[in-house]
Amino acid sequence: DAGVIQSPRHEVTEMGQEVTLRCKPISGHDYLFWYRQTMMRGLELLIYFNNNVPIDDSGMPEDRFSAKMPNASFSTLKIQPSEPRDSAVYFCASSRGGRSYNEQFFGPGTRLTVL
Amino acid sequence: AQKVTQAQTEISVVEKEDVTLDCVYETRDTTYYLFWYKQPPSGELVFLIRRNSFDEQNEISGRYSWNFQKSTSSFNFTITASQVVDSAVYFCALSEGVGPGSNYQLIWGAGTKLIIKP
Numbered sequence: 607d608a609g610v611i612q613s614p615r616h617e618v619t620e621m622g623q624e625v626t627l628r629c630k631p632i633s634g635h636d637y638l639f640w641y642r643q644t645m646m647r648g649l650e651l652l653i654y655f656n657n658n659v660p661i662d663d664s665g666m667p668e669d670r671f672s673a674k675m676p677n678a679s680f681s682t683l684k685i686q687p688s689e690p691r692d693s694a695v696y697f698c699a700s701s702r703g704g705r706s707y708n709e710q711f712f713g714p715g716t717r718l719t720v721l
Numbered sequence: 722a723q724k725v726t727q728a729q730t731e732i733s734v735v736e737k738e739d740v741t742l743d744c745v746y747e748t749r750d751t752t753y754y755l756f757w758y759k760q761p762p763s764g765e766l767v768f769l770i771r772r773n774s775f776d777e778q779n780e781i782s783g784r785y786s787w788n789f790q791k792s793t794s795s796f797n798f799t800i801t802a803s804q805v806v807d808s809a810v811y812f813c814a815l816s817e818g819v820g821p822g823s824n825y826q827l828i829w830g831a832g833t834k835l836i837i838k839p
Contacts, residue, residue, distance in 0.1 A: 648829060648831055648832070649812070649829045651826050651827070654826075662826070695764065697766060699766075708754055708756075708771070708816040708827065709756075709768065709771050710768070710827065711768055712758075712765060712766035712767075712768075713765070714763075714764065714765045715764050715765065715766075717764070
């Protein structure tokens with residue numbers, strides 16, 4: 607079975623540009639999570655969805671960040687406009703519902719560099 | 722308040738040595754889960770294990786073993802006969818509550834960088 611798929615794997619952009627990160631969760635998983643990892647702050651949960659509905663976006667740093675999940679197999683995280691401090695590795699993770707709800711499986715991550 | 726502490730920032734051992742990674746957690750919940758994830762140099766996060774607070778049995782999976790002790794709020798991870806491929810950053814994490822309506826957020830430790838020298 608395919609794992610969580612993320613694209614692109616690497617993104618280099620200039621300050622002010624719009625960035626869109628993409629994620630395809632594991633088929634059959636009801637939960638989708640977006641994380642950001644930096645050396646300074648470690649792993650931070652940005653937002654998570656249950657059955658395509660955003661449940662908790664309290665980790666989204668500011669209005670420049672937005673996330674959508676139009677269907678069960680696709681989610682996007684958008685940053686507009688991007689800033690150098692947004693440089694990080696962004697992970698998408700998914701999990702089943704029920705008793706395995708918190709067993710999260712991660713994608714390979716997108717390394718974002720904002721110049 | 723919930724918290725996960727991995728006091729060892731970096732550990733370096735020679736191949737074939739045994740090594741234990743420490744994890745201490747804080748929670749007020751009586752029902753919770755503990756996790757270990759591995760992040761090799763390639764960057765992906767690999768799920769290793771999940772334990773719930775009602776199951777204090779030690780777990781062994783090949784060269785990996787986990788020791789869960791509620792009395793000391795610890796969930797330590799031991800690698801026996803370490804190999805160079807074990808070199809990675811290892812994260813311990815905590816999830817409180819059980820089932821729908823619970824807080825799904827994983828509380829992460831800062832990670833321990835494990836270096837296995839040939």
